[in-house]
Amino acid sequence: MLAGFSTLASEMPRWAAWPLALGAPIHGIFRFRRYRRRPPLELVFPGNERPPTLQGRALENADLQWRGPLAFLSWRDESGGSQRLSWWPDTLPPVRRRELRLAAGSGGASRDRPAMAP
Known part of the structure; x- marks a missing residue:
């Protein structure tokens, strides 16, 4: 309006x-x-060495960024195209929101970066 x-x-x-x-x-x-x-999407961040999954498909080069209360996820699909998803995680219960932040990590969801300094 x-x-x-x-x-x-x-x-x-x-x-x-x-x-x-x-x-x-x-x-x-x-x-x-x-x-x-649209049906709800199932996004899983395992929080280990495995990549995150969306609807059961692995997301390669996934990167989760937080901008204020919004979350933005970007990744490459099987054909190499760039995909994006944005949502408001405040709709999640506080415990689930915290789990998402911890599983995705502060630097993003990409597993290309080392978890610790060498």
């Missing part, structure tokens, strides 16, 4: 702003409905 208001408040020409202002909430409703129909 705010996208429509901000479009009208911008200096965009009115002939272009009104269609965008009317289309933004409609687009948002469709995106929300599609998001709500």
Whole structure:
């Protein structure tokens, strides 16, 4: 809804702003409905030498970063393409949130880096 208001408040020409202002909430409703129909994803960080898994598939070169309350996971798929997932871990219970931070490590989820200094 705010996208429509901000479009009208911008200096965009009115002939272009009104269609965008009317289309933004409609687009948002469709995106929300599609998001709500998606099944939940199962993300597992074993916390050992094994790579993390998503829906049972190993994530190679996985990197978990925290930006404030949000978590961002990036990895390479089987074909070498870059994939990303972002979510709000505050929806997890505090014990699970702490487990995620500990299993993923402070430097990211990549197992390419040594766990200790040589």
